[in-house]
Amino acid sequence: xxxxxxxxxxxxxxxxxxxxxxxxxxxxxxxxxxxxxxxxxxxxxxxxxxxxxxxxxxxxxxxxxxxxxxxxxxxxxxxxxxxxxxxxxxxxxxxxxxxxxxxxxxxxxxxxxxxxxxxxxxxxxxxxxxxxxxxxxxxxxxxxxxxxxxxxxxxxxxxxxxxxxxxxxxxxxxxxxxxxxxxxxxxxxxxxxxxxxxxxxxxxxxxxxxxxxxxxxxxxxxxxxxxxxxxxxxxxxxxxxxxxxxxxxxxxxxxxxxxxxxxxxxxxxxxxxxxxxxxxxxxxxxxxxxxxxxxxxxxxxxxxxxxxxxxxxxxxxxxxxxxxxxxxxxxxxxxxxxxxxxxxxxxxxxxxxxxxxxxxxxxxxxxxxxxxxxxxxxxxxxxxxxxxxxxxxxxxxxxxxxxxxxxxxxxxxxxxxxxxxxxxxxxxxxxxxxxxxxxxxxxxxxxxxxxxxxxxxxxxxxxxxxxxxxxxxxxxxxxxxxxxxxxxxxxxxxxxxxxxxxxxxxxxxxxxxxxxxxxxxxxxxxxxxxxxxxxxxxxxxxxxxxxxxxxxxxxxxxxxxxxxxxxxxxxxxxxxxxxxxxxxxxxxxxxxxxxxxxxxxxxxxxxxxxxxxxxxxxxxxxxxxxxxxxxxxxxxxxxxxxxxxxxxxxxxxxxxxxxxxxxxxxxxxxxxxxxxxxxxxxxxxxxxxxxxxxxxxxxxxxxxxxxxxxxxxxxxxxxxxxxxxxxxxxxxxxxxxxxxxxxxxxxxxxxxxxxxxxxxxxxxxxxxxxxxxxxxxxxxxxxxxxxxxxxxxxxxxxxxxxxxxxxxxxxxxxxxxxxxxxxxxxxxxxxxxxxxxxxxxxxxxxxxxxxxxxxxxxxxxxxxxxxxxxxxxxxxxxxxxxxx
Amino acid sequence: xxxxxxxxxxxxxxxxxxxxxxxxxxxxxxxxxxxxxxxxxxxxxxxxxxxxxxxxxxxxxxxxxxxxxxxxxxxxxxxxxxxxxxxxxxxxxxxxxxxxxxxxxxxxx
Numbered sequence: 001x002x003x004x005x006x007x008x009x010x011x012x013x014x015x016x017x018x019x020x021x022x023x024x025x026x027x028x029x030x031x032x033x034x035x036x037x038x039x040x041x042x043x044x045x046x047x048x049x050x051x052x053x054x055x056x057x058x059x060x061x062x063x064x065x066x067x068x069x070x071x072x073x074x075x076x077x078x079x080x081x082x083x084x085x086x087x088x089x090x091x092x093x094x095x096x097x098x099x100x101x102x103x104x105x106x107x108x109x110x111x112x113x114x115x116x117x118x119x120x121x122x123x124x125x126x127x128x129x130x131x132x133x134x135x136x137x138x139x140x141x142x143x144x145x146x147x148x149x150x151x152x153x154x155x156x157x158x159x160x161x162x163x164x165x166x167x168x169x170x171x172x173x174x175x176x177x178x179x180x181x182x183x184x185x186x187x188x189x190x191x192x193x194x195x196x197x198x199x200x201x202x203x204x205x206x207x208x209x210x211x212x213x214x215x216x217x218x219x220x221x222x223x224x225x226x227x228x229x230x231x232x233x234x235x236x237x238x239x240x241x242x243x244x245x246x247x248x249x250x251x252x253x254x255x256x257x258x259x260x261x262x263x264x265x266x267x268x269x270x271x272x273x274x275x276x277x278x279x280x281x282x283x284x285x286x287x288x289x290x291x292x293x294x295x296x297x298x299x300x301x302x303x304x305x306x307x308x309x310x311x312x313x314x315x316x317x318x319x320x321x322x323x324x325x326x327x328x329x330x331x332x333x334x335x336x337x338x339x340x341x342x343x344x345x346x347x348x349x350x351x352x353x354x355x356x357x358x359x360x361x362x363x364x365x366x367x368x369x370x371x372x373x374x375x376x377x378x379x380x381x382x383x384x385x386x387x388x389x390x391x392x393x394x395x396x397x398x399x400x401x402x403x404x405x406x407x408x409x410x411x412x413x414x415x416x417x418x419x420x421x422x423x424x425x426x427x428x429x430x431x432x433x434x435x436x437x438x439x440x441x442x443x444x445x446x447x448x449x450x451x452x453x454x455x456x457x458x459x460x461x462x463x464x465x466x467x468x469x470x471x472x473x474x475x476x477x478x479x480x481x482x483x484x485x486x487x488x489x490x491x492x493x494x495x496x497x498x499x500x501x502x503x504x505x506x507x508x509x510x511x512x513x514x515x516x517x518x519x520x521x522x523x524x525x526x527x528x529x530x531x532x533x534x535x536x537x538x539x540x541x542x543x544x545x546x547x548x549x550x551x552x553x554x555x556x557x558x559x560x561x562x563x564x565x566x567x568x569x570x571x572x573x574x575x576x577x578x579x580x581x582x583x584x585x586x587x588x589x590x591x592x593x594x595x596x597x598x599x600x601x602x603x604x605x606x607x608x609x610x611x612x613x614x615x616x617x618x619x620x621x622x623x624x625x626x627x628x629x630x631x632x633x634x635x636x637x638x639x640x641x642x643x644x645x646x647x648x649x650x651x652x653x654x655x656x657x658x659x660x661x662x663x664x665x666x667x668x669x670x671x672x673x674x675x676x677x678x679x680x681x682x683x684x685x686x687x688x689x690x691x692x693x694x695x696x697x698x699x700x701x702x703x704x705x706x707x708x709x710x711x712x713x714x715x716x717x718x719x720x721x722x723x724x725x726x727x728x729x730x731x732x733x734x735x736x737x738x739x740x741x742x743x744x745x746x747x748x749x750x751x752x753x754x755x756x757x758x759x760x761x762x763x764x765x766x767x768x769x770x771x772x773x774x775x776x777x778x779x780x781x782x783x784x785x786x787x788x789x790x791x792x793x794x795x796x797x798x799x800x801x802x803x804x805x806x807x808x809x810x811x812x813x814x815x816x817x818x819x820x821x822x823x824x825x826x827x828x829x830x831x832x833x834x835x836x837x838x839x840x841x842x843x844x845x846x847x848x849x850x851x852x853x854x855x856x857x858x859x860x861x862x863x864x865x866x867x868x869x870x871x872x873x874x875x876x877x878x879x880x881x882x883x884x
Numbered sequence: 885x886x887x888x889x890x891x892x893x894x895x896x897x898x899x900x901x902x903x904x905x906x907x908x909x910x911x912x913x914x915x916x917x918x919x920x921x922x923x924x925x926x927x928x929x930x931x932x933x934x935x936x937x938x939x940x941x942x943x944x945x946x947x948x949x950x951x952x953x954x955x956x957x958x959x960x961x962x963x964x965x966x967x968x969x970x971x972x973x974x975x976x977x978x979x980x981x982x983x984x985x986x987x988x989x990x991x992x993x
Contacts, residue, residue: 006942023911023960024934030912030959044930054935058942 009060010068020055066402067409074410081382085414088375091772092418095368096461097425098765102361103457104430108263108448110354113343115257117196118292123299124342125150125289125306129335132328133585133599138338140346141285144273146313150289150306157297162188162273162287165348166265168442170545170739172242179737182225182268184243185260186276186287189216192254194292200226202237202252209272213279216272219248223256225268245547246275259447261290261342264349266445282317283659290342299339307337323657324587325597349444353437356758359835363516363765366509370769372469373502373509374776379411379473381783384495391482403478411470419462426458436757439750472498496787499780500812504820507857510773511824514853516831517759517766522849523840524759527752533675533684534578535614538569539744540718541577542709542725546735549703552693558732559606562709565728567721570712573606573692577708578613579747583678587657588643588686595657600639601677601685602656604629604692610672612710620650620670627669628701629694630656634670639686644668656688666690680751681840710744718743758838770860777864781813785868789875797877806869817861821854828853895928895936896945897979900964900972903946907963911937914962937962945971 009016024045031041057065078085113119126140144162151160164186171182189209197204200223209216219241221229230236239250248271260267278284291306293299311333318329344350383390390403430448437444476495544558555573562571576582584602587595607623610616623634633654640649649671655663666688674684694702709729713721719741726738749756785792792805832844842849902917903909909917911933918928940946945968948960964972 019960020934020938022958026910026957026959027912027930027934029957030910034916041930055938058935058938 006059006061007064010064013056013060013065013068016059017056066405070406070409071413073406074413077382077410078413084378087775088378088414089417089421091371091768091775092375092415092465093421093425094768095364095371096419096422096458096465097429098364098422099361099368099461100422100426100454100458101429101433102357102364103461104426104448104450104454105433105446106357106361107453107457108446109350109357110344112453114195114261114345116261117194119343121293121295122341122343123291123293123339124346125291126338126340127310127335128338130328130331131335132324132332134328134331134597139285139335140288142287142289143282143285144276144279144287145282146310147287147289149313150309153305153309154291154302157294157302159190159194159292159294160188161191161194161290161292162186163191163261163290164273164276164287166260166262166267169243169269170737171269173239179739181740182229183260183265184269184271185267186273187270189272189274192220195258197255197258200253200255201234202250204252204254205270205272210274213274214277216274217246217248218251218272220252220254220270221250222254222259222267222270224259224266226253229268241269243271248275259445261345262347262349263345264347264353264444264446265442266447282313288346290346291339303337303339306339310337320661321659322661323595323659325595327597328587349437352754355835355838356754359516359758359838360761362831363513363762366513367765367769367772368465369468370506370509370513370772370776372465373506374469374772374779375411375414376469376473377499377502377776377780377783379407379469380476380495380499381779383407383473383477384783384787386477387480390477390480394480395482400478404474407474407477408466408470411466411474415462415466415470418465419458423458426454433757433761436760437753439746439753496784496812499783500816503777503780503813503816504823506773506776507817507820507861508823508827510769511821511853511857512827512831513762513769514766514856515824515828515849516835517762518849518852519832519835519839519842519844520755520758520762522842523838524752524755526842527680527755527840530676530680532579532680532748533615533673534744536744536748538713538716538718539613540711540713540722540725541580541740541742541744541747542711542729542738543576543580543706543740543742544709544729545706545737545739546733547705547737548735549705550733550735551703552701554732554736555692555704555707556606558729558736559709561728561732562711562725565721565725567714568711568725569714570608570612572609572612572710574609574708574710575604575692575706577710577742577744577747578603579676579678579680579751580708580742581678586659589655589657589663590643592655596643598642598686600643600656601687603677603687603689604694605634605689606692609689609710610634610670612712613675615675616673618671618673619648620668622670623689623691625693627691627693629690629692630664630666632669632691633666634672634689635668636672636684636687636689637674638684639688640668640671642686680748706739754838755840770856773857774860774864777813777817777861778867781809781865781868782871784813785809785872792872793875793877796873796875802873805872809869809872810865813865814861817857821857824853825850894979895932896940897972897975898926898928899933899936899940900945900968900975903962903964904969904972908961910959910961940968943971944968 027045028038028041031044032038114122116122124140125142126138128138130136131139142162147160147162151162154160166183166185168181169184170179171184172179187205188207189205190207192199192204193206199220202220204220205218209218221236226232226236236250237252241248241250248269254270273279273287276286278286291302293302314333314335318324318333321329393403427450434444434446434448476498542562546554559571559573562568575584585599586602587597588600589595605623607625607627610622618637620634623632635644635649637646640646643654644652649668652668653665654668655665657663672689675687677685677687692704692707694704696702709725711718711721711725715721722741726741729736729738792800792808795805795808829844832839844850898918899914902914902921906913906917914937915928915930915933918926937946937948941948941962945965946962947965947968948962950958950960953959
């Protein structure tokens with residue numbers, strides 16, 4: 001017999017007791033056989049029950065045994081109030097699940113270290129200050145030549161790694177007609193070694209792949225891509241893939257755990273930085289610079305050293321630059337070089353979503369607290385109903401700790417069921433939320449492991465929840481004084497005070513959730529209702545490439561081909577779609593003056609593009625077929641205001657100042673209404689439309705390697721035509737290939753993905769919070785009423801008016817609600833400072849934003865009060881007093 | 885009461901000793917054996933015998949099993965385990981030490 005058997009005996013107590021009984025009985029039987037009197041033998045054996053208890057205790061672990069008894073008792077209590085228990089479990093499960101889910105997302109995106117060696121010593125370089133576009137910010141893109149200078153200077157103190165952003169890229173394995181998208185990333189060859197990664201197959205890059213520009217045609221594919229695309233075929237090594245004009249040989253598969261350094265994106269193909277066409281360009285910034293410090297090296301002196309190199313490089317680079325204003329040059333050279341910890345990875349997604357996820361985390365935490373307050377009130381009410389039972393237990397000698405344990409066991413049981421269902425909810429909901437962040441061309445992928453971190457969080461949360469809702473009721477229940485209970489009830493007010501306090505807290509949290517939800521919903525609505533300046537309806541974008549570049553003549557013929565298709569209303573061409581993420585900007589010079597500090601944004605469009613996009617022409621004319629870049633331009637209102645003083649812009653001239661010092665003189669032939677160009681969160685940009693036809697100095701059309709066909713269809717769903725139109729393009733020549741098809745509506749929606757996510761989830765949690773708070777209010781009102789039924793009965797019998805009774809029933813509750821609302825308002829006002837960057841044109845002081853949660857909570861409180869008031873008025877004094 | 889006092893602390897020793905001589909006895913048998921061997925001087929109080937048996941069983945000194953007797957009644961019988969044999973030796977030497985110490989005191993005074 002051992003510890004194990006004693007634990008086991010806890011769970012077979014009945015059988016154990018039976019065996020002890022039987023043994024004692026057999027003892028008496030022996031005695032009788034010996035001729036002794038049965039009664040005498042029984043007396044000699046002493047108090048059977050006591051022996052049984054002693055023997056029982058010898059066989060079990062006492063505390064575990066009482067715990068078992070408490071759990072069984074708690075289970076019976078839960079079963080007795082099936083509906084309330086179920087409601088409590090469900091609301092807690094939802095809240096716990098949402099919290100765990102939020103933790104999974106926040107952990108995966110913000111807290112978890114990259115699965116690389118020495119992530120704690122990993123830093124990223126960025127420059128902070130006013131950038132070329134005149135906006136203050138942190139810019140983490142670097143040119144490769146300055147990277148090599150910094151890398152060499154840091155040798156011995158730190159390893160520097162160049163990594164481009166992972167970008168969905170057209171990749172072919174055989175011919176151009178079988179093109180597919182893969183996330184491509186240019187990386188330093190030394191990266192794999194520095195990160196301590198092992199190949200799953202073949203070899204990884206080494207520092208020797210960082211030597212010769214344009215001569216390292218190798219690719220390493222990720223384990224995930226190997227699995228998805230090649231079904232883990234070991235013969236993938238040696239296969240050749242084509243990207244643009246380059247061919248790469250696959251030499252290896254990277255380690256399974258490594259999905260890249262950008263949380264939110266899984267890299268498919270790694271190629272050496274040497275293969276990037278801008279590897280020698282000092283003016284092209286296309287990499288991030290990561291720094292892995294050697295052990296014991298201080299960060300700050302190294303940062304200063306690297307900052308000095310960057311400063312010298314930029315000064316030399318910008319010397320003699322005429323395409324930018326002096327102010328811009330000064331600002332850019334004043335930028336400060338930062339070196340920030342990057343052990344958890346660096347990505348746009350992370351920057352865009354860290355605040356959003358933190359805000360969601362706070363919302364679900366509020367919901368959890370509301371749910372806890374609800375259950376605490378429920379337990380308090382039940383404890384009141386069980387006051388007599390508790391008093392009896394105390395009278396027969398139960399210790400206080402014993403009672404606390406008993407009530408806590410019930411809470412723990414509740415929390416256990418809630419956590420188990422919550423875990424299921426979290427398992428499903430975290431990927432669901434990530435699935436909502438799905439711009440059509442580049443959906444987010446985030447590794448969401450369910451490991452000991454998540455499990456640990458879940459267990460800690462469950463314990464916290466038990467303490468939150470279980471401890472106060474348990475302590476209260478255990479402190480009953482039998483005398484006062486037997487006298488007919490202890491002070492009922494103290495219990496109600498606790499419940500009213502809980503109600504105030506609930507309302508405060510609920511107000512906060514509704515307030516923030518209101519802000520997010522208003523932001524999303526305003527952004528969605530924002531007039532784009534063009535009509536996205538029935539517009540299909542065919543982003544098309546050609547290898548090698550083709551003359552404009554052929555591009556025009558494809559447009560003709562598409563125009564002839566049934567179901568097509570209009571077709572136009574542009575360099576890229578509006579709001580598609582690409583932009584081209586340059587300084588402007590008027591009358592030969594200096595280059596402007598403000599930049600103008602450019603887009604090449606064909607004749608008829610304005611009509612197709614339904615951008616109204618306010619003056620002048622559209623382009624004609626004979627127009628060619630760079631002679632003529634159509635500008636928008638903002639451009640006219642900013643650069644031409646808004647005075648009859650048509651017919652005036654300006655110069656576009658290029659980085660290389662070249663100036664192109666353009667005549668304004670048309671003025672159009674403003675339309676969004678790059679980002680609808682920002683103010684309208686000054687935009688110059690220029691012809692898609694471009695001539696070189698000899699007047700010959702320049703060949704183009706990519707263009708977007710903009711097709712307005714007659715059918716309401718333009719995607720129905722996508723595959724037919726896609727097939728038409730290569731008919732002009734196999735070198736033409738449609739690399740991406742999106743509708744303009746999809747592109748527009750991608751602009752508001754974050755706002756939609758926040759609005760949807762905040763709305764959902766707002767509704768849950770409101771429901772829980774409403775149920776909580778109802779419960780407490782009902783409980784107060786039950787306690788004071790006698791009092792109201794007597795009052796009504798004595799002729800109290802209905803209104804007075806109703807007021808009496810609800811007065812305290814409404815005081816608590818108002819107090820909570822005021823607290824919630826305070827919380828809400830404080831919180832907006834942290835979420836301001838997530839809002840769009842919504843002021844927290846707006847009447848609507850403040851009134852919305854107040855009114856909703858008031859309405860909910862009224863609704864919750866109705867049943868209690870009706871019940872109070874229906875009390876029949878005679879029946880009630882007789883029942884007593 | 886005086887009779888049981890004499891047994892205080894030595895019940896374990898007696899039970900183990902009895903079981904080492906006569907294995908597979910039930911509770912009543914052990915009680916009877918103690919009484920018989922001591923010439924009716926010592927009597928294990930029936931009330932404390934069973935908790936003691938169960939305690940020793942949990943400690944792993946004795947092992948119990950149910951048998952069906954010829955009369956058809958079930959009985960729980962006990963026997964010594966290896967650990968019990970060691971425990972018996974330890975208890976015996978402890979008892980001897982106590983006894984000789986007590987004797988020394990009685991002789992000198």
